[in-house]
Amino acid sequence: MSDWHPQIVTISAVVQHPDANSLDIVKVLIDYPVVVKRGEYQAGDVACYIPIDTVVPDCDAFYFLCPLITEKYEENGETKIRQLGPKFALGSVPEKYRIIKAKKIRGVYSQGMLMPAPACMKEGDSVVEVLGLKKWEEIEEENIPGIKVSNSEPPPNGWTIPHYDVHAIRSFLECLKDGEEVVLTEKIHGSNAAFVHDGQRLWVKSRNLYKKMDPDDMWW
Template sequence: MSTLQVTAERLVVVPHPNADRLELAQVGLYRAVVAKGRYTTGDFAVYIPEQSVLPDALIDELGLTGKLAGSLHNRVKAVRLRGEISQGIVCTPSALDGVDLAVAANERTDFAESLGIVKWVPPVPVSMSGQVESAPDLLPWVDVENIKRFPDIFSAGEPVVATEKIHGTACLLTYVREGDRILVSSKGVGGRSLSLTAADGNLYWRAIRAHGLDGAARKLAVALDADRVGFFGEVYGAGVQDLHYGASAAHDTSLGFGLFDVAVDAGGQPVRWLGHHEITSLLDDLGLTLPRVPVLYEGAYDAELLMELAEGTETVSGAGTNIREGLVVRPAVERQSPILGGRAIGKIVSAAYLLRDGGTEYE
């Protein structure tokens, strides 16, 4: 999931092809449906992204009572309006009357707190929870921002690798060489610098042990003379999320896992993320075979091509049993992004995934 930011944005307004009274306000590469004539290109307005939870007063002001997602009808979700997908809400809340939105856009002011908007946190099933303990040595998850919101993360033609985005639950493993410790967590729990106490029935520990990730992390730490090694991946299967890819959480032997990131802390240097090919070489050299997320594309960055590639059916199962959630894009050689203020990495989520019925989003 990406971070929650409610910001002012300069709009590009284009016609709605199927509605005389509606238009599309574009923010980055997102498009949100707005009333015709409400905005013109060059105007500044507030953009409220998907997965935002709005207070009742703001919902009422925007005329959205009973129209949002969730049991309380207060969560922003992608919808299709007259044939066009609308992602997020473009508005000018009265609470910001007098605020120069052009200046706010330039300064990247976040209005989430002042508007009472919070990020939706999905409930966690018992199998994905458990006893927790403090884990200050845990290597944390990095939120992956949507390329549609930040279209300039990558430059046209830059060498990139795009891997399939698996709809599972994020699993974090950190091997700490001092004391020979294994820390295991979920994204939500790990975000609070907590790890899950080892337990036979815990989904994350089951996945770690079933796929030999603990032993692999130990070997990698020794080979790189690292103080800490972090593995980041997705645990998936029936019983985890609504998309299962032919796997199942019922038994350890059928529980799916896909590794997509490795981080290394060595020699007192900043934590380093390994590139896709570097991970491949290291695993091959050590004779380690770990399940990894499928590579969908390697080559020059082409936003339009990757948008198309995010759609379709998944390749995880080899049988196309589910829709494709999307893809994750990173540079062929790891680098920092001045736009994100951190690691250069982005995601593209498919329209089919966003608009599906009965979806689950456990962390």
């Protein structure tokens, strides 16, 4: 399961940003906050919600995500910075700059981004194909320079573990009650691993790849 569902949403609430006169905090999908320009959306409006871990296409609609070239200059004894324009031409913006991430804006975390909803779409409709979106997947170890990982070797049929993801706690706020005792666990980023024993030997898997047994491999 996954929380990655770019879709048309109805805005449930809009409040003013506590530390920015030009920004609002919009709530969607129960309690996901998105920071937007002041007055851009009102409660009850519909919009395209693009969650974190989304890779957006290299097109004009998302060109504002392209990093800018800047330079320092002196003016009246002060060092200032001016923007000289986009660092990359439209159509050549690297993927790493087109990943939607949680971002802290003046003390408030923004969980994704919003765009105007096409007139022909309704709440709950997917915008994956319409906007050309895809889910960002964490880089596997074999693609990280300096780390030796051997070839893949999956276990016999019937012993494989299906790929899975987890829901964010914000999706289940209605399940928690004030004063209720809960158990908290910590997931360390990059530590995803699975282990299978088929009665003969051990098999090791990172998020997406079973590792071939090798004494020189970091997994063995």
